[in-house]
Amino acid sequence: MKARLRSLLETLMLTPGLSGHEDRVRRLIARELADLPLKLRTDKLGNLIATLEGDEAAPSVMLFAHIDQLGFIVRKIETNGLVRIERLGGIPEKALPAQAVLFCVGEGKDVHGVIANKSHHATPAEEKYKVTPYADLFIDVGAQDADGVRALGIEIGTPVVYDPRVIHLNENRLIGTSVDDRAGCAVVMEVARQLARSDARPTVHFVFAVLEEFNLRGAMVAAQAIKPDIAIQLDLALNSDTPDMAHRGEVELGAGPAMALYSFHGRGTLNGTIPHPALPRLFDETAKAEDINLQRTAHTGALTDSSYVQLVGEGVACIDLCFPCRYTHTALEMCDLRDLEGLTRLLVAGIRRIDSKFSLDRDLYT
Ligand SMILES: [Zn+2]
Numbered sequence: 553m554k555a556r557l558r559s560l561l562e563t564l565m566l567t568p569g570l571s572g573h574e575d576r577v578r579r580l581i582a583r584e585l586a587d588l589p590l591k592l593r594t595d596k597l598g599n600l601i602a603t604l605e606g607d608e609a610a611p612s613v614m615l616f617a618h619i620d621q622l623g624f625i626v627r628k629i630e631t632n633g634l635v636r637i638e639r640l641g642g643i644p645e646k647a648l649p650a651q652a653v654l655f656c657v658g659e660g661k662d663v664h665g666v667i668a669n670k671s672h673h674a675t676p677a678e679e680k681y682k683v684t685p686y687a688d689l690f691i692d693v694g695a696q697d698a699d700g701v702r703a704l705g706i707e708i709g710t711p712v713v714y715d716p717r718v719i720h721l722n723e724n725r726l727i728g729t730s731v732d733d734r735a736g737c738a739v740v741m742e743v744a745r746q747l748a749r750s751d752a753r754p755t756v757h758f759v760f761a762v763l764e765e766f767n768l769r770g771a772m773v774a775a776q777a778i779k780p781d782i783a784i785q786l787d788l789a790l791n792s793d794t795p796d797m798a799h800r801g802e803v804e805l806g807a808g809p810a811m812a813l814y815s816f817h818g819r820g821t822l823n824g825t826i827p828h829p830a831l832p833r834l835f836d837e838t839a840k841a842e843d844i845n846l847q848r849t850a851h852t853g854a855l856t857d858s859s860y861v862q863l864v865g866e867g868v869a870c871i872d873l874c875f876p877c878r879y880t881h882t883a884l885e886m887c888d889l890r891d892l893e894g895l896t897r898l899l900v901a902g903i904r905r906i907d908s909k910f911s912l913d914r915d916l917y918t
Pocket residue numbers: 618732733764787788
């Protein structure tokens with residue numbers, strides 16, 4: 553299973569898909585799922601919904617991960633051929649200069665570039681520890697002037713992402729672009745493959761959702777169409793096993809999947825997810841039975857699209873399940889394949905436990 557997850561994840565990470573421009577990623581996933589007994593459809597936003605029919609008496613499940621990634625949009629092409637960008641998503645400005653990027657002008661025609669970093673020899677002492685706002689950065693694609701840039705197919709509005717890359721550090725750990733949330737997508741795909749082989753299962757809608765990094769609401773549209781009883785969202789959990797993150801919690805990379813008991817984000821978003829109590833109980837019991845170390849996280853400052861999915865229709869029982877991740881939203885995010893494997897096992901066994909007796913009645917909980 554680890555080898556399959558590794559190769560799926562690598563292919564997904566090397567396929568660019570800025571928010572709102574996810575079509576290449578969606579087509580790749582649809583191709584990979586083609587041999588499974590799933591009903592596939594794509595909605596107008598670009599969400600891919602793959603349905604596996606199961607026991608109709610059991611609550612239905614939506615298992616989802618987002619296929620989009622953060623990046624930039626071309627804002628202005630200077631007459632000297634340098635390109636200015638607008639940000640799309642939670643861009644860490646501290647980690648941008650000297651990064652390689654890719655302008656997505658069309659499959660086979662994409663253009664490489666570099667985010668300029670002022671030459672070190674010319675950097676005065678007072679600038680050395682200053683972060684440059686993205687609006688002051690520019691990208692060099694090697695063109696002589698604006699016409700040269702436009703001849704490459706670059707225009708205002710062209711999507712730009714970190715140059716897709718995967719580096720295997722050892723047999724378990726890798727770094728690269730958009731581990732967030734292609735690792736979640738790889739797990740959803742592997743869970744679909746394994747559940748398709750099992751008889752005892754509820755109906756499961758595997759959703760590969762768009763626009764998470766942009767507005768968190770792509771998955772909500774899929775949920776409005778599906779009307780699931782339960783929704784399980786897969787994305788990263790912030791690690792807390794490096795010195796800079798130690799105070800945040802107890803999540804260790806490589807120590808197993810994690811479950812989020814609380815998330816909240818203020819500053820205009822004012823949303824978060826507190827899981828339906830049936831779901832932490834389900835996954836705690838499953839983890840114990842399957843001998844999986846299930847870590848826990850509770851945090852403010854970050855949220856996922858489950859926050860919006862939970863509010864659909866008469867309410868959806870939601871939970872965020874996660875893989876630990878380091879260096880989030882940079883061009884080199886790190887994950888550990890053992891966590892993805894544990895997350896897959898947890899989901900397959902946990903979803904199989906959702907039968908006709910599985911209750912979401914709130915009166916059963918104190
Ligand atoms: Zn994410």
